[in-house]
Amino acid sequence: MIRRNQGFLTKLYMLMDFAVVQLAFLLAWWIKFESGWLPxxxxxxxxxxxxxxxVFGAVAVIAGSMVSFYSPKRKQRFADEFIKIIKTHFISMFVLLSLMFFFKEVDISRMYLALYMVLNVVFISLYRYILKRTLQYFREKGYNRQFVLIIGAGSLGRRFYKNLNQHPALGYEVVGFLDDYQQWSELDARRYSPIxxxxxxxxHVLAAKLVDEVVLALPLLAHDKYPGIIEVCEKAGVRTLIIPDFFDFLPARPVFDNFAGMPLINVRDIPLDLAVNRLFKRVFDIAFSLAAILLTLPVMVLIYAGIKLTSPGPAIFKQERMGLNRRTFHMYKFRSMKLLPEGAEDTGWTVENDPRRTKLGSFLRRTSLDELPQFFNVLMGHMSVVGPRPERPYFVEQFKEAVPKYMVKHHVRPGITGWAQSNGLRGDTSIEERIKHDIFYIENWSLLFDVKIILRTIRNGFKNAY
Structure with missing residues (x-):
């Protein structure tokens, strides 16, 4: 029923949001005036x-409609939804305060309003997250499905089919393909939906089968067919989505600009290009790194003393790395290797059971405790807590020629951990896979994503570190 009636689901969301706002009001009232916890x-x-x-609940529903908070969410990440929750409630609170000023309602408790605002954001985020995960669970079980027809059974259509099958929580099922030339082999017929x-x-197919969305996955040479296909789909009331044949050149979440009255695709849209996003990330980095330094200071003192007692040379090792906008900086680590001979260049790649490591260094690298001094790099602005790992200029010069899009990672500050590292891509692992993860992070950054990566890094440990 939900699949067939998105309007009903939208009204249900509005009603639930309004109810949650009133629940937040009751709890904020009780905490402020009845609990005895506050003055x-x-x-x-x-x-x-x-x-x-x-009034606030009604304004929040209207503001939510204005920022597309009640649009279909099947393809949307929760991070995007959370940002819209924050945006909606800040707008609503501004409108509420304006109305209270206009009607001279000056005796409302300011502490109550702060509590009320926080509880609204927390409650709505919590119930939306639970609801999203519940819907994903049922979609994985085969309920609440939407049906897709793919036009084009070439490499583009097959790739989209495989990708879609890797995300069962989206709840999409491919009913089949249409193609003028392609026919499945016996092996392909087992792998893919029928042509x-x-x-x-x-x-005829749209009339005979239940189809919610048609995906155009045709090569550039077949683009003359698009007007007729779109006309047939719109006549049948079916949504049409187009995969551009050049999508490998596009970001994960392309942004359309308007230039001289023509729609243009921004090939590399980066959330951290916005000053407000950079400010939020920098404040988070400073707060997190200060807390980490204070918490780990006794451990760092012990490691420092241990290195000085067990191995000749400095306890802190600094190495030139390439960071934001291809600028170099010195990254700090606890020294875990023996000192290089006089005049030798550090161009070696660390490998498993590396003979250059000291005994204490092996433990430090395995546990990633050698990385702790990098929190000082974060404070100095060279690095971020989360971001692509920085590399030595010597290797950057090699990788930028051999690995497509390698230099994109330098559009943001490098990090102590990142999306690649939290997925186990450290040490002797594929550079290409790391870059794919780094670019996904750069194009999909949010503070919530940073927190997710930090928690994932802590939960999964530091794999492949040596």
């Missing part, structure tokens, strides 16, 4: 607060 203030009647809460006919038979 007592003589309150206005609860009816006054309740009336303004009803139902040619592109000319689209109207």
């Amino acid at each position: 007592y203030e003589h309150p206005l009647p609860i009816e006054t607060y309740g009336g303004w809460s009803v 139902l006919g040619t592109v000319e038979e689209l109207e």
Whole structure:
């Protein structure tokens, strides 16, 4: 029923959001005026607060509609939804305060309003997250499915089919393909949904089968067919999505600009290009690194003393790395290797059971405790807590010629950990896979994503570190 009636689901979301706002009002009222946990203030009647809460709930629903908070969420990440929750409630609180000023309602408790705002964001984020995970669970079990027809059974269509099957939580099922030339071999027939006919038979297929979305995965030479295909789909009331044949050159989440009245695709849109996002990330980095330094200071003192007692040479090792905008900096680590001979260059790649390591160094590298001084790099602005790992200029010169898009990672500050590292891509692992993960992070950055990577790094440990 939900699949067939998105309007009903939208109304249900609005009603639930409004109800959660009122629940937050009751809890904020109780904490501020009834619990005894906070300094007592003589309150206005609860009816006054309740009336303004009803106004806030209505404004929040309207503001949510304005920022597309109630649009279909099947393809949307929760991080994007969370940003819209924050945006909606800040707009709503601004409108509420403006209305209270206009009506001279000056005796509302400021502490109550702060509590009310926080509880609204927390409650709505929590119930939306639980609801999203619940819907994903049922979609994986085969409920609430949406049906897709792919036009084009070439390499593009097959690649999309494979990718879609790797995300069962989205709840999409491919009913088949249409293609003018392609026919499945016996092996392909077992791998893919059937080819139902040619592109000319689209109207007949849409009438005979239940299809929610048509995905165009045709090569550039077949783009003259698009007007007819789109016309047939719109006549049947079916959504049409287009995979551009040059999508390998596009970011994971392309952004459209308008230039001289023409739509243009921004090939590399980076969230951290926005000053406000850079500010939020920098504040988070400073706060997190200060906390990490204070918590690990006793451990760092012990490691420092251990290195000085067990191996000749400095305890802190600094190495030139390439960072933001291809600028070099010195990255700090606890020394885990024996000193290089006089005049030798550090161009070696660390390998498993590396004979250059000291006994204490083997333990430090295995546990990644040698990375702790990098929190000082974060404070100095050379690095971020989360980001692509920085590399030595010597290797950068080699990789940028051999690995496509390698230099994209230098559009943001390098990190102590990253999306690649939290997925086990450290040490002697594929550079190509690391870059794919780094670019995904760069194009999909959010503070929530940073927190997810940190938690994932802690949970999974430091794999492949040697």
